Amino acid sequence: RFLKLDSIIYRELSDLKSTLSGTNPLSNFKVHLSSTIANMFFVYFCSKRFDIHNPRYQEMIKHYDNVFYEVNQGYASDFLPWLSYFQTNSHKRKLSRASQSIRAFVMEFLMNERIAKYNKKHTKADNEEEDYVDSLLDSVYSSTDKVNMDLDTALFSLEDIVGGHTAISNFIMKTLGFLVNHPNVQAKIQQEVDAMTLNARPVTLADRKQMPYTEATILESIRMITSPIVPHVATQDSSIGGKLTNTEPTLVPCRFPK
Known part of the structure; x- marks a missing residue:
């Protein structure tokens, strides 16, 4: 698959x-x-x-x-x-x-x-x-x-x-919008892509593990885009930023960090 x-x-x-x-x-x-x-x-x-x-x-x-x-x-x-x-x-x-x-x-x-x-x-x-x-x-x-x-x-x-x-295409459009305002992030992603492909082939899914900066950018976009009206419930005990998160509370993503 x-x-x-x-x-x-x-x-x-x-x-x-x-x-x-x-x-x-x-x-x-x-x-x-x-x-x-x-x-x-x-x-x-x-x-x-x-x-x-x-x-x-x-x-x-x-x-x-x-x-x-x-x-x-x-x-x-x-x-x-x-x-x-x-x-x-x-x-x-x-x-x-x-x-x-x-x-x-x-x-x-x-x-x-x-x-x-x-x-x-x-x-x-x-x-x-x-x-x-x-x-x-x-x-x-x-x-x-x-x-x-x-x-x-x-x-x-x-x-x-x-x-x-639809969710994926809108997510990509929003991410591209974020990147327009951050040319330094664009440059770092390009460096990661060039290092993996040597300009000789396209990026593949298998490259993901060797592209942490690109993946971090994607995850940050997801955090910023996540809709506050969609409930997110913790399914197991975990921690966020060192703070304990118990099972079952509803989590509201913080989209406005200091």
């Missing part, structure tokens, strides 16, 4: 570089980035790759991005739930339409053909390659499981996990 993911990343980033070299790199950069990362998710989890210029594909990415934006806004009702009573119906309809469009895309391009195979009592062994979709459908249709997953739950699971491409 590690090698598979690495090869997928290599191919998609190569295509992204080719796309950017043929146009103004700053023109629709986020669209190109999101399209690339979405294909990484679809190939890895669904064994399906899309033409990034496909209008339906671009529409799906836009809907995911809109939902991600709304979820991470931090409305007052997120902290005072009773205020949700005053939210307008147009806001809810917007999210509902986006969700319905995403579901239609998933069914048409990812699930219908696979479901037809399982309805004919085909098993995952009949497919060329087992992936996340196979695992979900096997849980839905397999007669050997004591408790089968229903199809709706499987669809929600798939939509959630491939929707992770």
